[in-house]
Amino acid sequence: MSDLYYYDRSNGELRREKILGDFFMRLAYNYRLGKLLHWPLFGQAFFSRLLGYYADCRVSRRRIAGTIKDLGIDMSEVAVPEQGFACFNDFFARRLKADARPLAAAKTTLISPADCRLLVYPRLEALDCIPVKGSRFNVAELLGAPGGGLAGEFAGGSLCVCRLCPADYHRYHFPADGKLLRRWLLRGKYHSVHPFALHTGLKVFTQNLRQVNELELVDLGKAAFIEVGAFAVSSIQETFGGGEFRKGEEKGYFAFGGSTIIMIFRAGSIEFDADLVAKSAENMECLVRMGEQIATIVAPSGR
Known part of the structure; x- marks a missing residue:
């Protein structure tokens, strides 16, 4: 697979993604030798827990200073602890300054839950075949057995995939x-969520460790919010205790590694912004x- 580019919505530019461990990632997913490592590295938790x-x-x-330099992380927006970062994970799950991420305030807006590379799917024509960067997944499998009949709630609905990279702010x-x-928590594997892995056809989103959340959103209805763990992500850390929440309130964070959030909405409840739809197409x-x-947010169906 060649270099990966993404569209920077803030300035309209195409940018090449800087990948932490580029050589290792290509080896693991693009070459036969690397594929022999899939089970010991990604099939069980030992290696991710060790990291x-x-x-x-x-x-x-x-490792912090080198990572900041290699990935071009903007430290001017980071709330650095008075005593500095205690360890790499402390840096990885860093908080931002209070004014670093202003919220789109209108009640009719749905906001991004994280700093991420986003793909949107305005209409789910089929719940059992959703392609993302060469990988396909089934909504019922994504939600797992505890989801029961929840998948049927999203027939004809919409979905977005929010991929967080090691360079990103990792609180969501x-x-x-x-x-x-x-x-509910679904145990699973620890494959990378990077497009290098998805292009192999691996069912990463339905095989990886993940936490599924069933939400009731104001003026919108039922939604699913899924946190997907990934290679070298030591844990999905929930900081939200439960009950009611406000837009922009912190839900949790991912420890070291790349990771993904998937959100699913009922039919007719939202309309994704036109620029995101065009680029995702x-x-x-x-x-x-x-x-x-x-x-x-528009009038949801069935309410």
């Missing part, structure tokens, strides 16, 4: 006002930031 343990150790701080937030109805991810408008 997570390292990222929690004080010695891992030595609620996209609108609402209430958490229930959530070209299979081009759009860089958006937490708090930016990504859709307009």
